[in-house]
Amino acid sequence: MAHMTTPRVRMSPDARREQxxxxxxxxxxxxxxxxxxxxVLAEEAGISRGLLYHYFGGKQEFHVAVxxxxxxxxxxxxxxRGSGSPLEQLAGSLERYVDYVRDNYEGYVSLVRGAAGxxxxxxxxxxxxxxxxxxxxxxxxxxxxxxxxxxxxxxxVRLLVRGWAAFMEEVVVEWVxxxxxxxxxxLLHTLxxxxxxxxxxxxxx
Amino acid sequence: MAHMTTPRVRMSPDARREQxxxxxxxxxxxxxxxxxxxxVLAEEAGISRGLLYHYFGGKQEFHVAVxxxxxxxxxxxxxxRGSGSPLEQLAGSLERYVDYVRDNYEGYVSLVRGAAGxxxxxxxxxxxxxxxxxxxxxxxxxxxxxxxxxxxxxxxVRLLVRGWAAFMEEVVVEWVxxxxxxxxxxLLHTLxxxxxxxxxxxxxx
Numbered sequence: 001m002a003h004m005t006t007p008r009v010r011m012s013p014d015a016r017r018e019q020x021x022x023x024x025x026x027x028x029x030x031x032x033x034x035x036x037x038x039x040v041l042a043e044e045a046g047i048s049r050g051l052l053y054h055y056f057g058g059k060q061e062f063h064v065a066v067x068x069x070x071x072x073x074x075x076x077x078x079x080x081r082g083s084g085s086p087l088e089q090l091a092g093s094l095e096r097y098v099d100y101v102r103d104n105y106e107g108y109v110s111l112v113r114g115a116a117g118x119x120x121x122x123x124x125x126x127x128x129x130x131x132x133x134x135x136x137x138x139x140x141x142x143x144x145x146x147x148x149x150x151x152x153x154x155x156x157v158r159l160l161v162r163g164w165a166a167f168m169e170e171v172v173v174e175w176v177x178x179x180x181x182x183x184x185x186x187l188l189h190t191l192x193x194x195x196x197x198x199x200x201x202x203x204x205x
Numbered sequence: 206m207a208h209m210t211t212p213r214v215r216m217s218p219d220a221r222r223e224q225x226x227x228x229x230x231x232x233x234x235x236x237x238x239x240x241x242x243x244x245v246l247a248e249e250a251g252i253s254r255g256l257l258y259h260y261f262g263g264k265q266e267f268h269v270a271v272x273x274x275x276x277x278x279x280x281x282x283x284x285x286r287g288s289g290s291p292l293e294q295l296a297g298s299l300e301r302y303v304d305y306v307r308d309n310y311e312g313y314v315s316l317v318r319g320a321a322g323x324x325x326x327x328x329x330x331x332x333x334x335x336x337x338x339x340x341x342x343x344x345x346x347x348x349x350x351x352x353x354x355x356x357x358x359x360x361x362v363r364l365l366v367r368g369w370a371a372f373m374e375e376v377v378v379e380w381v382x383x384x385x386x387x388x389x390x391x392l393l394h395t396l397x398x399x400x401x402x403x404x405x406x407x408x409x410x
Contacts, residue, residue: 155385160395163376167403171368180360190365193406198372200405201398 017055020045024066025073028107033063033122035106064121067111071129074100078133086149090137091192094168098188101172112169134161150199157199164198222260225250229271230278233312238268238327241312269326272316276334279305283338291354295342296397299373303393306377317374339366355404362404369403 042049056062078097080089101108138153247254261267283302285294306313
């Protein structure tokens, strides 16, 4: 159950707010943003709606705080780790990305799909998040003298990487929704190869 | 100017409705769906709003009719032509797709972005359109014994092609919005290679 344990010690307002945002992110795993109301959070946290309005001002602000935290989590979770080749590091990041989407499906979908639907602040967080995730690829490419990914920092590559992010989102969301018999290993194998695949036409023949 | 010439002969209601839908599609090239009101259409067509409500019932129905027509147009425009290799035919279709998005930018973006935003009927048309466009790739692959595209009809390939459609939309819309110095030729070269590139990881090593 997502119910929080009642705090035994008096928490600072900031710490309390942080804790409520974390709970919101957790709840977003199994329900869409639309379904995540102040009422739901109040019930799950076992505190009054009035107090929540005190912390967040309103539903909109609450959603923005939760989605921003979820985007930060995704960024942290998918950070390159270890010291393998760029392709091995990419494979690790993608694996954690796939698992993140699987474990936070409803919230992730409502972020990706909802970003297109008019809520300007959420759209901005989504854009920032995608930009941060893809920019990081170029940091890696710069650090690595002889990248085997073909990630040279040119306008064409930037454009293709942006498209690749849309490809990833679509494939992973769709796979989590309905795996169609495609295994996690098959999925990861194709995802890792897709970035060099998309960049292949740029290589000198 | 988009003003229609006043019809000299009495048109049947169906023909008149068709003509108004065509005008709507045309207007969608330079304005978003939100900006395409019954009022705008009435002014451009030089007929009364009352008559338009008679033909379409309301703004919602008018939008659905226009977007459906636009989707049909896109399907027709991007149909494979000629008798080249599958890759040559793909190149031709992509070229016409890029030009279509360029020439119908506002409407196309409001379809793609707006599909995510709650309007269920438009979302359906968008999904149908994308499915029709990608299904056609498999018709071609079946017809061609030795496809050089790697489009065998498996769940994994279907999933990747779905992702590729999202990739295409993102790259082309973004390129039309801001070409960043990437030429149409460079763009087309990378787009044509992206499909075999995405499918490359599935090829036996």
